[in-house]
Every structure is written in C-alpha cells, then in structure tokens.
Amino acid sequence: MFQGVIRHNQRFDFDRAPAVVELCCQAGADPFDENLCSNTWNSDSVEGGVIGAESLSPDNLRFIAMRTLTAWETVRSGVQKLLLVYPAKVCKYCSEVHVGPSGHKARLCGVFKYENWRGAHFWKKAEVDDLVPPKVVWHQRPQDPPVLLNEGRDFYGHAPAVVDLCNKAGVIVPSKYFCMMKVQGLSAPV
Template identity: 70%
Template sequence: MALRTLPWRGLVCSESVRCFEFPIRFYATKTKLRKLRPMILKRIERRAQAYPVRATIPVAKEVLVTRDILFHGVSILLKSIPIMACKFCPEIFIGEQGHKIQTCWGYKHRAKNRVHEWVRGGLNDILVPVQAFHLHNMFQPVITHNQRFDFERVPAVLELCWQAGAYPNDENLNSSNWSLEAANDSLHGGESLSPRDLTSVAQETLNAWEILRSGVEKLLLVYPVKVCKHCSEVHVGPSGHKARLCGVFQYESWRGSHFWMKATVDDLVPPKIVWSQRPQDRELVDEGRKFYGRVPAVLDLCSKGGAHVPAKYNCMKKVKGSSGPVSNEIRKSIALNFPGQQYVDSQAWLESEYGVGK
C-alpha cells in the first residue's frame, strides 16, 4: 500500500513558495565559543563572590552550636537509658529489652520477617553519621572518580555550615566528632543522674534536635545539596561528584555512578524511626504492630528521659491508641455494659471510637 502524500508537503519543499519554509539557524562556531569562554568564567567567579550569604551566617553558627549540644546530650542520656540494636539490620529499640516484632531481614536481606537478635547499641545507632566530600571551594570543578581520595570526608552538616560561612575550627564553635567507640566508653564509665537532672538534659537535647533540623532546613533553601536516589550518598555543592561508589546496579563492572537529586532535611539529619513503647504496652509483640507508634529515635530517647514531647508528635506516638487487638471476651463485656448497643453494633463502635479492627 502506497503512502499518502501530505497536501502541504509540496508547499514547504517547493522553491517557489518561500514563506512556508522553516527558518534556518546558524549556531556559533568554535572560534566564537573560545571568545565567550573568558566571559563565562568571569561570570562564574562573580557568582562565587555572592556566597556565603550574610543572612545565613547566624543560622549556620546556631546549627553548629546545637549540633554540639545534641551530641553531648544524647551521650549523657545513654548513660541512664539503655539502647538495643539488632545484630543483622539497622533496627534499634530504646529500652532494656528489645521488642518481639518480626521485622528483621537478616544479613544482606537473605531472610525476611525474622525476630531480631539484640545487642548493646551506641551513639551512632541513634545519630546516624552522614559524610560528604570537603570542598576547597563551592564552585570548584566536579570531583572525578580518580580524585575521590584527594578530598577529606567530613560530616555533611559541618560541610553545609562551612559553605554557609560558619567555620567549625573556631574555638566558640568547636563541634566534637563523636564515634561509636567513644560513646561506648562513656557508657561504661558514666554515673547515673538524678531524675531532675535527667529531665533537664532530655529537654535541652530535644530542643537542640528541633533547632538543628529547622536550621538545616533554612540552609537548604539557599545552598544546593544533592543526594543519590539509590543510596545515602550526600554531596554539598551545586553538582554531584563523579565518584563511582553507588552499588545498586548489578550489571556494572564494579560500582556505578550516582543518580543525583535534591536533598531534604532527612537526608542530612536522618530521624532513625523506631517503635515507641507507651505506658499501656507491656511488651511489643508482632500481632499488635498496627497499634504501636513509630517516632524518631531522639524523640523517644528524650521522652523516656522525662522531656515534654510537643503535641505535633502525638499522631506518631499514638498516645491514646489501643495496645493491641481486642479479644471476644472484651467485646462481650462492652456489649453488656451498654444495653442499648447490640453485640454486632459494639464491634462497629470499637472500630469507630478506638480504631480497633476485628
């Protein structure tokens, strides 16, 4: 079957009709690009002179101070409040004994829905370290794969504050770089605090956590930060590096390149969500996982230390929720106490009032 000829094709292609021809654009040659190169480089240098923004310097200094208070406060709270970490996965639980919820995937995701094997945790289990390359200049050339060992790795929050104009080397803003071994040493050698002192430390730590996250969120509105879509790699700068360190693609010969996207507060300051044990929960079992709350680890630690938790976290903690599924005996007793309600209606009443399923 022959293809149909379009009626306007002859008008466009004919030499007699010039008004229907598409315009031809002549792009700049290499000689013109060489002349424009000094102008482009000068424009990049002028853009670099606009940073750091003066209005964000006090915010960056406040972030450094609150980060130091947060690390010291969490390390003090761990002397009195135990923390348990799973041996095979990143799950943690704040308490003397771990929960019995079957959410462990085992070593390298080889098994799923297993019971956790708990060991003693440390500071890095609550405050997850996120590191990035320390740049000499914000608008320097992109780091290649062969240059990955030429740059120092520092915490991403410190790198963001350094680019924002606050220097961690200052004596007034000296931020300690805590490690897991140092936290474990402080746990064994620390003394128990009084309940009043423990409450004050927990409240100050919780306030530092809120100020730190709000300050980082403000800095992210001004300074560009990238995060890999497939892994937790973070780069503070206008463009990500080219170090092939992402191991999500199995078809790569060794390691793959990162897929960069805009970072958020949770990428630089991970909240580390944990199961929260409320006063009505005797122990956390696998059957009642739908009824338990999940909150950030710092929030749960400070609340067990006596800090006042803001009301915005009540929906996450499920303070007024049920401790587990209700048995048939409890349903019958509720139906007897309410003679106007039938047994079938009591089930719907439980679901509407307390969110209890069958």
C-alpha cells in the same frame, strides 16, 4: 560546572566532611572556631558532672534530656533553613551526599555487594531526613503490653530515637510527634 570523573584510585585525594558541617561551612560558619560550641553545652552546668547514670538525679536527667531535645529540634530546623539557600544532593542508590552546585562524579555508587546499582550516582535534591536522619523506634505507650507483639504492629506508635529517649527521661514531647507516636491510639486487640 560539573566536575570530571574521579577515578577509583583518586577517591581519597579529596577531603570529605559530614554533610551538615559542609552545609554550615557554605553558609559562612568556621568549623575550627572554638567559641562556636562553647554556648551549647557546659558540663559544669550539671551538678557533679556526668560520671555515671547513678550520679544523676531525676531533675538532672530531665534537664539533660530537655537540652538534648532542644538541640535536636534546633539542628533539624537549621538544616531545613540552610537547604532553602544552599543546594545539596543525595544519591538515590547509596548514602553519598554532595553539598554544592553539582553532584560529583566519583564512581563509588554500587561498589559494595549490598548495593544494587552499578555506575554513576543518580542525584536528587536532599531533604532534612537525608542529612539528619531520624532513626525511628517503636514507641511503647502505657496501654501497650510490656512486650510488643508482631500482631499489634499496626497499632503501635513510632518516634525518632532521640525523642523517645528524651521522653523516657521525663521531657514532654512536642505535639508535632503525637500523630507518629499514636499517643491516644488504641492498644492492640488481644
């Protein structure tokens, strides 16, 4: 069931899609269905539209942040459920992802200078973080100094950037992120 090796000059002869989109297509979703996205976001639901940050009231910002955090959680839990049914693989040495029964054999792994692996992909089972990576940022708590210092990096908390951004807009963060954010943790010693 493995495919033949795709040569370097053939790499653009095949269609590529984002991994989450391909996973949803294998589950039966139609990516060209216009009704698919109509229920998730309606720009008319925010009064006055989103022209600039100054046009949004704090309530509108909180509403947008709440919808964003809900969408983030929905995407991550949906990908988790789809990965239980449909196989997906990620290369251990590069950012290549394959959704389907076997990994492809395109020789793209290690062709860039910053990649240390030269050769075929080394496939491993994909996790949610491989398909929907949480970009983690430092989370500044009220007890932290205004400028985070290198000496206190063991005391500061982290959070996915989406969660931290929604928290700054006034949304209450789900409790599963509290240990990562070190909400009740100590501040760095001075």
